[in-house]
Amino acid sequence: MLIKRQSSECLSVVAFLLISTLFCGMLSSVSADKSDMVYQGTDPCDYIENLSFDSTSANASVSWQTELGPRLPGSNASANLRLSIIENLTDFSFTESSHQRENFTLTNLVGTYSPANSTGQNVVLVAHYDSRFMADRDDNESMIYLPIDGANDGASGVAVLIEMGKIIPSMELNHDVTLFFTDAEDQGTPSYPKTWSYGADAWVENLTEDYRDNISAYIVVDMIGDAFLDFTKVSYTSNDLWDTVTPITAALGMMENQVDCYGNLGQPIYDSSKTRSVIDDHIAAHQAGIPAINFIDLNYGENASFFGGYWHTHDDTADKVSAESLGLIGNILELGLVSSAWTLTEEPSENNANDNEANSNDGGNSQAKVENTVEKSKFVGYVAIGIVSLVLITILIVDIRNAKQ
Ligand SMILES: [Zn+2]
Numbered sequence: 006m007l008i009k010r011q012s013s014e015c016l017s018v019v020a021f022l023l024i025s026t027l028f029c030g031m032l033s034s035v036s037a038d039k040s041d042m043v044y045q046g047t048d049p050c051d052y053i054e055n056l057s058f059d060s061t062s063a064n065a066s067v068s069w070q071t072e073l074g075p076r077l078p079g080s081n082a083s084a085n086l087r088l089s090i091i092e093n094l095t096d097f098s099f100t101e102s103s104h105q106r107e108n109f110t111l112t113n114l115v116g117t118y119s120p121a122n123s124t125g126q127n128v129v130l131v132a133h134y135d136s137r138f139m140a141d142r143d144d145n146e147s148m149i150y151l152p153i154d155g156a157n158d159g160a161s162g163v164a165v166l167i168e169m170g171k172i173i174p175s176m177e178l179n180h181d182v183t184l185f186f187t188d189a190e191d192q193g194t195p196s197y198p199k200t201w202s203y204g205a206d207a208w209v210e211n212l213t214e215d216y217r218d219n220i221s222a223y224i225v226v227d228m229i230g231d232a233f234l235d236f237t238k239v240s241y242t243s244n245d246l247w248d249t250v251t252p253i254t255a256a257l258g259m260m261e262n263q264v265d266c267y268g269n270l271g272q273p274i275y276d277s278s279k280t281r282s283v284i285d286d287h288i289a290a291h292q293a294g295i296p297a298i299n300f301i302d303l304n305y306g307e308n309a310s311f312f313g314g315y316w317h318t319h320d321d322t323a324d325k326v327s328a329e330s331l332g333l334i335g336n337i338l339e340l341g342l343v344s345s346a347w348t349l350t351e352e353p354s355e356n357n358a359n360d361n362e363a364n365s366n367d368g369g370n371s372q373a374k375v376e377n378t379v380e381k382s383k384f385v386g387y388v389a390i391g392i393v394s395l396v397l398i399t400i401l402i403v404d405i406r407n408a409k410q
Pocket of ligand 1: 137317
């Protein structure tokens with residue numbers, strides 16, 4: 006009896022140890038809360054010489070899209086464009102979803118590339134593929150109620166996404182990338198904010214919590230083909246995510262007074278000192294807590310005013326769009342993806358940060374370091390669980406033998 010009581014006490018202690026160790030093991034195994042996660046991409050200049058975005062092909066797509074005719078929700082041109090995207094990007098799995106709004110049915114097109122080693126994080130690239138049904142900003146009043154070509158306002162963003170879709174599978178990424186072609190962004194009525202971005206709104210409304218939480222970045226490109234490209238940050242977007250843009254644009258020579266990867270002073274394309282406001286496909290995502298940003302050039306044409314120039318006129322034609330501008334935006338997206346700028350990793354502790362600093366001379370990268378530390382703590386947790394389990398089993402065997410005696 007005495008031996009048995011001692012064994013029971015021993016068992017209680019071991020059970021306590023086991024539970025505590027299991028708990029610690031679980032703590033070290035479970036990925037960190039999203040609030041502890043940060044963007045910490047690697048140096049964009051490491052990848053600058055291997056950029057492969059095809060700006061000529063993107064420019065040709067702009068012309069092709071406008072030749073389809075107005076891509077109004079529910080039109081044949083709209084359906085043909087979706088079909089062409091699906092047929093061109095065979096490494097992506099596509100779904101379409103339709104929603105009734107006002108007097109039309111919109112159709113969102115969503116394609117995802119998911120590599121075998123995906124962490125599950127998802128970078129979503131977004132462009133509206135519809136074109137505006139009227140030219141409300143056109144000087145010629147007799148032409149106001151005719152749909153526009155939408156070469157810059159619609160086709161330019163789609164062209165960039167299609168070209169991205171062609172090169173993403175060879176980037177060796179370890180996360181998902183989704184291309185989201187929104188419908189009915191541009192069918193709205195001025196002064197009625199809710200009549201714009203119907204497609205993006207509907208998509209956000211129908212997201213599951215899990216899907217939403219896995220989106221590390223939601224990046225809109227809209228009106229980015231202007232031959233006189235310039236842009237700023239826009240309001241209702243993620244500051245943390247937008248902060249990743251500065252080193253990438255500087256690396257590409259798109260910031261005045263900043264030196265690019267080749268040591269040359271940049272051009273005044275991205276102005277980091279200003280923020281503009283626009284209603285667009287980023288709003289609903291931002292309001293749903295998704296880190297969202299938007300690349301949009303709000304003054305279309307040489308010396309154009311904001312929301313002036315060729316915007317929403319019949320002058321928004323393919324000849325106003327330049328391959329070079331499409332290429333600059335394409336290169337931002339490509340560089341952001343290959344340098345892991347838009348996925349989240351655990352914030353390094355102070356000790357790790359010091360280690361990283363020490364390692365940075367030989368090109369040590371902080372992201373790999375953090376992942377390594379997480380793997381190590383997981384390993385320690387599992388070993389501890391194993392040892393305690395072994396001890397428990399041994400004591401049980403001894404206990405059973407003593408009981409028999
Ligand atoms: Zn528009």
